[in-house]
Amino acid sequence: xxxxxxxxxxxxxxxxxxxxxxxxxxxxxxxxxxxxxxxxxxxxxxxxxxxxxxxxxxxxxxxxxxxxxxxxxxxxxxxxxxxxxxxxxxxxxxxxxxxxxxxxxxxxxxxxxxxxxxxxxxxxxxxxxxxxxxxxxxxxxxxxxxxxxxxxxxxxxxxxxxxxxxxxxxxxxxxxxxxxxxxxxxxxxxxxxxxxxxxxxxxxxxxxxxxxxxxxxxxxxxxxxxxxxxxxxxxxxxxxxxxxxxxxxxxxxxxxxxxxxxxxxxxxxxxxxxxxxxxxxxxxxxxxxxxxxxxxxxxxxxxxxxxxxxxxxxxxxxxxxxxxxxxxxxxxxxxxxxxxxxxxxxxxxxxxxxxxxxxxxxxxxxxxxxxxxxxxxxxxxxxxxxxxxxxxxxxxxxxxxxxxxxxxxxxxxxxxxxxxxxxxxxxxxxxxxxxxxxxxxxxxxxxxxxxxxxxxxxxxxxxxxxxxxxxxxxxxxxxxxxxxxxxxxxxxxxxxxxxxxxxxxxxxxxxxxxxxxxxxxxxxxxxxxxxxxxxxxxxxxxxxx
Amino acid sequence: xxxxxxxxxxxxxxxxxxxxxxxxxxxxxxxxxxxxxxxxxxxxxxxxxxxxxxxxxxxxxxxxxxxxxxxxxxxxxxxxxxxxxxxxxxxxxxxxxxxxxxxxxxxxxxxxxxxxxxxxx
Numbered sequence: 001x002x003x004x005x006x007x008x009x010x011x012x013x014x015x016x017x018x019x020x021x022x023x024x025x026x027x028x029x030x031x032x033x034x035x036x037x038x039x040x041x042x043x044x045x046x047x048x049x050x051x052x053x054x055x056x057x058x059x060x061x062x063x064x065x066x067x068x069x070x071x072x073x074x075x076x077x078x079x080x081x082x083x084x085x086x087x088x089x090x091x092x093x094x095x096x097x098x099x100x101x102x103x104x105x106x107x108x109x110x111x112x113x114x115x116x117x118x119x120x121x122x123x124x125x126x127x128x129x130x131x132x133x134x135x136x137x138x139x140x141x142x143x144x145x146x147x148x149x150x151x152x153x154x155x156x157x158x159x160x161x162x163x164x165x166x167x168x169x170x171x172x173x174x175x176x177x178x179x180x181x182x183x184x185x186x187x188x189x190x191x192x193x194x195x196x197x198x199x200x201x202x203x204x205x206x207x208x209x210x211x212x213x214x215x216x217x218x219x220x221x222x223x224x225x226x227x228x229x230x231x232x233x234x235x236x237x238x239x240x241x242x243x244x245x246x247x248x249x250x251x252x253x254x255x256x257x258x259x260x261x262x263x264x265x266x267x268x269x270x271x272x273x274x275x276x277x278x279x280x281x282x283x284x285x286x287x288x289x290x291x292x293x294x295x296x297x298x299x300x301x302x303x304x305x306x307x308x309x310x311x312x313x314x315x316x317x318x319x320x321x322x323x324x325x326x327x328x329x330x331x332x333x334x335x336x337x338x339x340x341x342x343x344x345x346x347x348x349x350x351x352x353x354x355x356x357x358x359x360x361x362x363x364x365x366x367x368x369x370x371x372x373x374x375x376x377x378x379x380x381x382x383x384x385x386x387x388x389x390x391x392x393x394x395x396x397x398x399x400x401x402x403x404x405x406x407x408x409x410x411x412x413x414x415x416x417x418x419x420x421x422x423x424x425x426x427x428x429x430x431x432x433x434x435x436x437x438x439x440x441x442x443x444x445x446x447x448x449x450x451x452x453x454x455x456x457x458x459x460x461x462x463x464x465x466x467x468x469x470x471x472x473x474x475x476x477x478x479x480x481x482x483x484x485x486x487x488x489x490x491x492x493x494x495x496x497x498x499x500x501x502x503x504x505x506x507x508x509x510x511x512x513x514x515x516x517x518x519x520x521x522x523x524x525x526x527x528x529x530x531x532x533x534x535x536x537x538x539x540x541x542x543x544x545x
Numbered sequence: 546x547x548x549x550x551x552x553x554x555x556x557x558x559x560x561x562x563x564x565x566x567x568x569x570x571x572x573x574x575x576x577x578x579x580x581x582x583x584x585x586x587x588x589x590x591x592x593x594x595x596x597x598x599x600x601x602x603x604x605x606x607x608x609x610x611x612x613x614x615x616x617x618x619x620x621x622x623x624x625x626x627x628x629x630x631x632x633x634x635x636x637x638x639x640x641x642x643x644x645x646x647x648x649x650x651x652x653x654x655x656x657x658x659x660x661x662x663x664x665x666x
Contacts, residue, residue, distance in 0.1 A: 315632055319602055322630035323558050326650035330564035333653035338571065349567070356560045 023131040024143040029124055029150075036128035039118060044136045061113070068138070068166035071099065071185060073174055096184040103185035107192025115197070123152045126197035130190065140165040140186055140217070152198045157230060158221040162186050171211035181206035183217050191221050203227050207234060224269075313483040317495050320367055324360035331356050370497045374482075377504050384424040384508050388533065391419045391428065391460060395453055398432045408446030411436070415453035421460045422532030427505045431513075434498040435464040435525050441494070442523065443468025460511075460529045467522040471515070479515060499525075550664060553594035554578045555585040555611065556628065557603040561649075565598070568653055569660065582606030586614055594623060595664045601629040601637050612641035624663045628656075 022040070025033050046059045056063045076095045083091035107130075114129045115121075127150060131142030140162035149157045162168075167183040183206050191204035204221040208214035222230045331353040338345050345353070376382040392415045399411050421428075439449040443466040452463040471479055478484045480503045485496040499513075506513040511529035518524060552574050556562050559580070566576045577592045579585035583606040585597070597615075601608030612625065624644035628651070631637045638646035645659055 318632050319630040322649045323561070326630065327558065327560035327564060329650045330561065330568070330653060334564050334568045334571070337568070337653060352563065356563060360560055 022135045023141070025131075026144060026146045026148065029128075032122075032125050032128045033132070036118075036125075037132050040129055040132040040136055043117075063137075069170040069173070072167040072170035072182060073176055074170075075099065076178075076182070092180060096180075099184045100188035103188030104192035104195075105188075107189035107194075108196045109192075110189075111193040111196035123198045124150060127194055130193035130197065134189070134193075138166065139189060140183075142190070150194075150198070152200065154200075154223050154226060156194075156198060156200065156202065156221075156223055157226075158194065158204075158219075159234075160190075160219055160221070162190075162217045162219065165210070165217045168210035168217050176211070177213060178209070178211045180212065181209035181217075182211040183209055183219070186217070187219055187221075190219070194221060205231060207231065309483050313496065316483075316485070317367075317371070320495050321364065324364040324367075327356055327360040328364070331360075367495065370495060370501060373501050374497055377501065382504065382508065384427060384505075386422050386424050386509075386532070388420055389423050389425040389428070391421050391423070391462070392416060392453055393418070394425060394429045395432055395451055395462070398429060398436055399451065401433070402436045402440060406440045406449075409440050409443065410446075410448045411451070412448055413451045413453070415451070416455070419453060419455055419460060420531070421529060423460075423509055423529065424505075427508075431502040431505050431527065432462065432464075434502050435462075435527075438498060438525070439464050439466035439468070439523070442466060442470075455531070456528070458531055460527075460531050462527045462529075463524055465518070465522060465524040467520070470517055470521050470523050476515060476517065480513065502527075550574050551592060551594040552576045552596050552598060552660065552664070553585060553588060553592055554598045555580075555582065555603070555608075556598075556600035557581055558600070561600075565656070568656065572657055572660075574660065574664075582608065582611030582614070585611055586618070589615070589618070596623055596660060597625045598660075599625050599627050599643070601627060601631060608637070609641055612643070626659055626663065 020030055020034050020037055022037050023033055043059045048055075048057045050056070056065065076092065079095040079098075080088060080091040083094065110133060111126065111130060114133065115126050118125075118129060120126050131144070135141050141164050143161040143163060145159045145161070147157075148159055149155060162183060165183045165186050167186060171178055171182055187204040187206055191202045195202040201224055202221055203224045204219050205227060206217060206219050208216055208218040210217050220227070220230050220234060335345055335350070335353055373382065395413060395415060399413060402409075403411055436449065436451070443449065445468075447467045449467075450463075450465040452461070452465070454461050475484075480499050482500045483496040484500070485494065503513045506527050506529065509529045509532075511527060513525065513527050516524040516526060550573065552569060554562060554565055554569075554576055556565070556578070557580050562578045562580070566578055569576045577588055577594065579588050581603045585599075586606070599608050599611060606614070608627065608629070615622065615625070625641070627634065627638040627641070627643045627646040628649060629637045629646065630649040634646045634648035637643075644663065647655060647659055
């Protein structure tokens with residue numbers, strides 16, 4: 001078919017405006033193909049065969065000639081004979097997959113080279129040279145049917161025929177028929193070229209083949225995930241006229257095989273996706289596990305901390321209980337030893353011992369009461385017995401008791417002559433006693449302790465202020481916590497229950513207990529309670545005052 | 546008198562100091578008292594006791610701190626007997642390598658006995 005160099009260009013140029021005869025395409029895209037036809041014609045017109053060197057060059061590009069049948073029917077026969085001991089389907093599979101892969105790779109490579117030569121970037125323009133190059137290189141003619149939709153996305157769909165396919169032709173010439181479509185390289189090459197042009201994976205399947213007895217060699221090309229859908233659609237469209245086939249694709253005269261190359265690719269994609277999904281799930285699970293682990297660790301450390309706190313409390317409680325017991329027992333035994341020696345303890349010693357026993361047993365009973373309160377509170381069994389009570393009277397009583405034991409402190413009360421509230425008098429007394437005890441305890445160098453009792457609307461306010469050691473900033477939040485002692489290092493005694501129990505009692509009264517730390521130092525604990533029972537005061541304030 | 550019967554009692558609880566001093570005095574010992582470790586360390590050179598009875602939990606310089614500082618003072622060091630209300634008195638005693646211990650509350654006879662063991666009359 002080598003044409004003389006001279007004149008080829010002008011002839012091609014003449015054809016350009018007249019007709020598109022090296023490919024058939026839908027009307028709309030014809031102009032582009034005319035341009036390509038011109039280009040490819042000129043390209044192939046520059047052909048130099050030089051058997052003395054063993055080269056064939058087209059526009060300076062080396063080409064090789066292959067005998068078509070050797071890559072088709074003869075190749076299948078050869079592979080089948082090599083696979084004699086195996087199933088014929090396996091031989092066919094090996095041969096067609098190999099041919100498809102080779103052709104697909106050639107198609108991609110040819111396309112890339114042509115795109116560079118032609119300097120084109122539009123996908124359709126890139127595609128346009130393919131079918132013409134195809135014709136010129138003797139593979140087949142290309143007839144793209146009008147329902148094709150060559151778009152550079154998932155919707156890409158091409159339906160086309162390959163008249164004069166070198167592959168089916170080889171079978172027909174030998175008067176051979178095949179059970180399966182044979183135009184494997186055609187499918188591989190065209191899908192390779194288009195894949196390169198559109199930049200998306202494409203697969204082509206032959207749906208009708210002359211070698212199988214069809215009227216033509218027809219192909220469908222689409223992105224791998226969509227190919228089966230198109231095949232099914234096509235088979236439904238044609239099923240009325242056609243007999244059902246033996247393959248999974250219903251209604252096909254021609255059994256269709258989707259090249260394994262793409263099935264493999266699709267499987268790889270699916271694998272990769274499922275792998276990515278798996279990785280994602282693993283990541284999620286790992287995160288979940290880490291979170292659960294974290295939660296557990298936090299819970300464990302909280303529980304551990306709670307255990308440590310409880311343990312520390314038991315140590316403190318044991319110490320606090322054993323100390324007065326030691327004195328009680330000690331004084332009793334000192335006296336007994338003396339009496340056992342038939343001596344009579346003198347009066348000062350007796351008085352000292354008895355006073356100690358009295359004080360220590362009182363201390364002990366206070367501790368025991370606290371422990372009982374704690375267990376009642378934990379069990380939710382601390383119940384108030386409220387009655388209309390003069391709060392000022394209670395406060396005065398507490399102060400009188402405290403004054404005897406706090407010689408170095410100046411206890412001062414600011415209060416109306418009476419203030420009635422609906423409260424549990426014993427429990428409120430317990431709270432005030434605790435607050436006053438704390439004020440004295442935590443101002444070890446003495447000084448004033450101020451009590452302020454007042455009515456604020458429907459609320460009763462009791463404030464106890466000392467000028468003592470205060471509470472370090474970082475411990476202020478915890479002072480109302482169970483077992484908490486802000487000043488363990490001072491070993492001022494106590495079990496860390498006083499403020500906790502006070503808070504519980506105040507809260508049972510629907511009140512609030514808060515700590516304030518005046519800039520000048522010291523601590524102020526403020527209790528506010530609803531006066532309750534219709535402002536207890538209202539009816540009886542006159543009587544009280 | 547070289548301090549052979551002198552005892553230094555260190556305890557932050559006043560009531561406990563009172564009865565121990567009373568009981569040991571009845572038995573012929575001379576007892577000086579201190580309410581914490583610092584006061585005790587200050588008293589030692591002047592009182593030069595033959596035995597120290599030491600409470601552990603005290604404000605300021607507690608039993609542990611006292612023992613540490615006491616070991617650093619010039620020799621001789623006299624026996625230290627721990628009197629503690631801690632849950633594990635033996636543990637407290639071993640922590641400071643004390644010579645003996647007594648768990649509070651104790652039997653007075655036990656106190657007398659242990660004191661006699663170290664500085665018997």
